[in-house]
Amino acid sequence: MTEQDKPTLERALKLRTRIKKKKPKFVRQESWRYKRLKESWRRPRGIDNKMRRKIKGWPPTVSVGYRGPKATRGLHPSGYNDVLVYNTEELEKINSETQAIRIAHTVGKRKRAKILVEARKRKIKILNFKEAEEVVREEEKGTVEEEEPEEKEEEKKVSEKEKIRRKQKTKKRKTRTEKR
Numbered sequence: 001m002t003e004q005d006k007p008t009l010e011r012a013l014k015l016r017t018r019i020k021k022k023k024p025k026f027v028r029q030e031s032w033r034y035k036r037l038k039e040s041w042r043r044p045r046g047i048d049n050k051m052r053r054k055i056k057g058w059p060p061t062v063s064v065g066y067r068g069p070k071a072t073r074g075l076h077p078s079g080y081n082d083v084l085v086y087n088t089e090e091l092e093k094i095n096s097e098t099q100a101i102r103i104a105h106t107v108g109k110r111k112r113a114k115i116l117v118e119a120r121k122r123k124i125k126i127l128n129f130k131e132a133e134e135v136v137r138e139e140e141k142g143t144v145e146e147e148e149p150e151e152k153e154e155e156k157k158v159s160e161k162e163k164i165r166r167k168q169k170t171k172k173r174k175t176r177t178e179k180r
Helices: 007-021 089-095 110-123 129-145 149-179
Strands: 081-085 099-105
Touching: 081 089, 089 110, 099 110
Parallel strands: 081 099
Antiparallel strands: none
């Protein structure tokens, strides 16, 4: 994406959002009538089909006129090309000006954190950033917990004392009910 292409791409993205607002939800013919038919689009093909003939009062059919600008087809709403990444080696192939990454859902926490760190170094935009942000927070909490084991031991002692007291109270209650 060069400097000249950016303004035209931004205009095309705005145009695409405007077009999408007006685009109807295309439904399968008579899916509203029969429970067994899902709403997922199927092209009407019958010779007497009202929807295929575009008769007034019937839902609209998919056609070229609803298509968005050619420049924005396949682009993320941010204007970047979406690339699915599974490991840090795949980040080397990415152009940070035109492409943004989406970390695959099958990637674990440890590898996800490594990919996040490497992407920040290379200044690559991450599209599913919320998930990655949570992972980093969890890892930071993990390091904090390792540093403060003494406080946890004290809390455990207090909680054990409370458990013993509760057990004694329940024993007292049981003995009272048995006496009655």
